[in-house]
Amino acid sequence: MVAEATQQELEAGRGYEKLFVPALFASWPRHVLDGAAVxxxxxxxxxxxxxxxxxxxAFERCGQTARVVGLDPAPGMIAAAKEVEPHIQWVVGIAENLPFDDGTFDHVISQFGIMFFQDRPKAVSEMYRVTKPGGKLAVAVWHSVDDNPAYKDIASVLEQYVSPDAADTVRIPFCLDDPLKVTQLFSQAGFDEVAFETKREKAEFPNTMTMVEVELRGWLPLFGIHLSEGKISEVLTKSDAVLAKYATSSGAAVFPTTAYVITANKPE
Ligand SMILES: C[S@@+](CC[C@H](N)C(=O)[O-])C[C@H]1O[C@@H](n2cnc3c(N)ncnc32)[C@H](O)[C@@H]1O
Incomplete structure (x- = not known):
């Protein structure tokens, strides 16, 4: 199924692709693809x-010979994905109810999504179901917000100048900070050789202001928190001093990020 996104959803997907992906997410696929031996x-x-x-x-690594499917519940994300690469099959759906037959995929991969799943055990058992016997899985998950200190700083700015709820939304992606507990979900679903490895990368935003602006304009609204232009500019001004330590001489904002990659096999 191809997404039917509204214009607003499409713009949000394009914004994510333009702002968040190069800054924060594009350095991680190599770890996930290595983990699943794609x-x-x-x-x-x-x-x-x-x-x-x-x-x-994945498509690039396989010399564009692979059959790659991307699934996400957000129609705007899927529409934006299709604009960038029409040769991949893009599907609107949720991890908890995968619209694929048993044993379809050689590799099941995911990065920075599992913390948002409503029913993680169900999602992991769905991952197991659609993996071929002998197939491989790799899933990237952020470590704690303490191990991703830039987000701890952003959360503290929001706590002080917006609200505790706004600060909590920034901490959500870092909530699965117990890798041993998370790997158990995969063992319980039937995967074997379940392991995890911590990986470190660098994020790079155009400047410190953008680090916060993407949260204020692109993240908080997803939780129903809409700020006035006046409030946005106040928060950006206040955050400047807190985030100055991440600014490089060229003006870019660079900071370390830490995640773990879970790997597992489906028994033959
Ligand atoms: C931080 S983004 C990561 C996206 C992408 N993997 C990347 O690296 O850029 C988290 C994604 O999880 C998706 N998501 C949330 N709940 C989900 C669910 N139940 N099943 C599948 N995806 C879900 C969101 O729509 C969002 O696109």
Missing amino acids: QGRAHVLDIACGSGVLARA
Whole structure:
């Protein structure tokens, strides 16, 4: 199924692709693809694909010979993904109810989506169901907000100048900070050789202001928190001093990010 996105949803998907992907997410696919040993003429599923950065990387790594499918519940993300790479199959759907037959995929991959799943055990058992016997899985998950200190700083700015609820939305992506507990979900679903490895990358935004602006304009509204232009400019001004430590001499904002990649196999 191809997404039927409204113009507003499409713009949000394009904004995510333009602002968040190069700054924060584009450095991670290599770790996930290595973890799932993606190569050759494989059949690959990227769950919670967003605007498609991981699915595209899989397609590229396989020399465009792979059959790659990207799935996400947000029609705007899927529409934006299709604009960038029409040769991948983009599907609107949720991880908890995958619209694929048992044993379809050689590789099931996902990055930075599992923290948003409503029913994680169901989603992981769906991942298991659609993986071929002998197939491989890799899933990237952020470590704690303490291990991703730029987001701790942004949350503290929002706590002080917006609201505790706004600060909490920034912490959500870092909520699965217990890798041992998360790997158990995969063992319980039937996967074997379940393991995780911590990986570090650098995020790079055009400047410190953009680091916060994407949260204020692109993230908080997803939780129903809409700020006036006056409030946005107040928060951006206040955040300047807190985030100055991430500014480089060229004006870019660079900061370390830490995640773990879970890998597992489906028994033959
Ligand atoms: C932070 S984005 C990551 C997107 C992409 N993997 C990337 O690296 O850019 C999280 C994604 O999870 C998706 N998501 C949320 N709930 C989901 C669910 N139940 N099943 C599948 N995807 C979900 C969101 O729509 C969003 O696109």
